[in-house]
Amino acid sequence: MQHLVALLTSFALFTAAAAVASPPSKIYGVNLGSWLVLEAWMLPQEWLDMGGTSSSCCAGCISDEWSFAQAYPNTVDEIFDTHWSTWFTEDHVQQLQADGINAVRIPLGYWIVEPLVNRSSEYYPRGGIKQLQRGVQQLQDAGIVVILDHHALPGVQTANQQFTGHCTSDVEFYTPYNYHRALVWTAVMTALSHLDPAFGNVFAIEAVNEPIMDANQTPGYGEFQINFVQTVRAVELILGIPVPDVTLPFSLGTSNTTAAFMKVAAANSTSLPAIFNPNVTAALAEAGPILLQVAAELASPSVLDFTSTQAPVFSSKTPLWTNFMDVNWQYDNPPNPANAAIGPQGYDNHLYYNYGGVADPNPDAYMYSICNLQRVQADAALGDTPLWFGEWGLPTQFDATDEFLYMWADAQKMAYTEGAGWIFWNFNVEKSTLAGNLSRQWSYLDGVNYGFLTKDPAAYHNASVCDPYYYNTTSA
Template sequence: MPDKIHGVNLGSWLVLESWMLPQGWLDMGGESCDVCSDCIATEWAFGKAKGQAAQNAAFKAHWDSWFSQSDVDTLKGLGINTVRIPLGFWIVEQLVDRQTEFYPQGGMAALIRGLRQLKEAGIVAILDHHALPGVQSANQMFTGNCTSDVQFYTEGNYRRALTWAAVMTALSHLHPDFGSVFAIEAINEPIMDATQTPGYGDYQKNFVAVMRAVETALGVQDADLHFGFGLQITNLFSNATQAIMDLCSENDSLFHSDVLIALQDAAIILAQIAFDSSTGFDIGTSCQEQTPLVANFMDVNWQYNDPPNPADAANGPQAYDNHLYYSFGGVADANPEAYMESICNLTRVQDDAAVGDSPLWFGEWGLPTQFNATDEFLRDWADAQKLAYSKGAGWIFWNFKIEQSTLAGNLSRQWSYVEGVDLGYLTKDPSAYFNTSVCDPYIKN
């Protein structure tokens, strides 16, 4: 993990949000509509309408073009040290019910290719479980399926998410192209009202247990100490699948049943991924020189109505994520002065630290506003946000790029990091500022 994160999201790569590439989506065969559930606006709708073969072909072309070596080179040249990679649960294809869930196949190979390029560039990665089984938030493109039927917060889908976490944890230690991964995020933007997310606190604890159990089985340095159960591994693993199975059988009384099932399912899936020619790796790799990954959660203050505190789940390295967009309302009045007063007096880092949610990074933010912002304001707005978020562990801009097209209009002006640098709103050195005193007129005692 960098001392200070200066990052971007790789949004619309492996979880496609069609608003970010409106012309490209139409060219792929998708549709545009005001309500995203009313047309072919997501992966799920595309697959249901077009069929598996057509979907696979269209998305492979998209994955290859949307994020490529030239994008990696651009990010490296801009001094970006971290990327957050939004992923759908369907990237682990064995978790998909093909009778009811219509998602593309082949994403794991694309992820491996991208991670290899990032590692070679010296850019580290957060694997963000962005779109969860059953859908975690209603009517959102970022879930892969725009629907009001939210089913993530159920036992079966919690288990599938835990299996996903176990697979990703193992791959991050075993697969050489995952060498830049330092954190795995449990869930992107759950429902804010905690009364609507039953079982979420248990999921947080089970997520950490799954990560640390996999690491313990693989012999990751100090993983057993972090796990805290004093597990005794009698045999050094011959391969990852057997090691995880042995851990479950020898210590089954120590695990929640959902954790046990997830670990056992993940062990089988790992073997399948390892022996697939497009995703293969050495399942017997030694991990004894590696250290535990960071477990990453949205912070407790993301929710209201007595939410569970993810700090209560901590075992080993853990970090927290907060997202802040002013353009959707509810944060500050829609004028430049109110925006600056709000951001320059932001207390989220301190508020989270007071309840144990530290270190905190801001995993999504941008320059969009609810008013017609001048170039001068956007430059100050970028500086002020960077100053506020750098009081914590750092920041990750949404998004690395936006489509340049007539249909996209001026979207990229405020949503694209690369375009923001080109237009002079964001400094070419991400650690620098145009004006370090930009907040001085707005700070309140």
């Protein structure tokens, strides 16, 4: 305890606070995929040069961050720091700004909050949070807002996927222990978004990227959705940020974030609002000391201190948007994240045709499908609105001509802007002999250069592209 008190008093008061951004009226965005959660299939040559093996394998090879860190424990941090520094740079920020991008979604692993990692049994590179701070500041300087996407969850949320950081069939996220770790992550990232000025362009935090689609295989996920929202709002309430219909019934008596978290976590539950349930207070209790370590790593004393709850700078701030994959992402009676909402909340859907199961593999079938898409309306009927499409791209199951890709880009953009907008996967893809023609349909920057994607993301090559494909609703 003496060590904790010494750390608490070792930082001078710093009352400058990040201003939370607002989402654009229409999102035109890109993902920063393979930056802070590396997916080897998007950079096969670099992955081999780093020391990985085939980018197409899963288990039994060096195919992901886990297996790489396990194979190279003494050099992984240095190697990944080089990757982080070169995969996403200021030049990319300037290109995205010039191309009219107004939002980015940043896939993150739970290990970016390093104290959450069990180093004896889990293997990930260290130092990513400093790169995240660098990147969000560069994006903020360019006027681009950010969604922090919890893309790779503790215990792994989906089997056999590189995007989880550990390509394994052993899925253990849907357990009390890992739900708790995800809530601690949420508390830390919420505090950073409000307190570190570099994170001032963050407007949303996404709870879980692509959980298992069968709701029977995700026990406890509905309760986690509620706890996720309540954790975000609990942190905001502690910081003095107004939360709809909820107030703290007592004065905190401190402007130190860690001390405030711990005081609330230790309070009598009957004296606290209902959002401070035992899952939330347990997350706050663990997140408080972690913030000391994060602040030191980021050289950001503002993470530790906030002004009093009466201070105008905080009482006039707005809450972050909480963000979930939409209810229709799952089947078999899934929980509806709309039931968890407190304050602003957005919903995410991902749509890729190239993996099959959406439309027959030919141009006409693709166009009929996308031009008559009803996902925005189906979600809205269940309260999941506003909806943005957080992942999509130009890949197809067939050899697409340039002529078709012009149409395909226009039609998808048109469908997705019926909702809150779209976020393309991915901002960039490796160009190499080994990668072949991958960037033609997966890279936003190359899509603009090829001309498939318009320089102005709100524009179309042909605003009537869907006219021949709309169904006759009176007969169809």
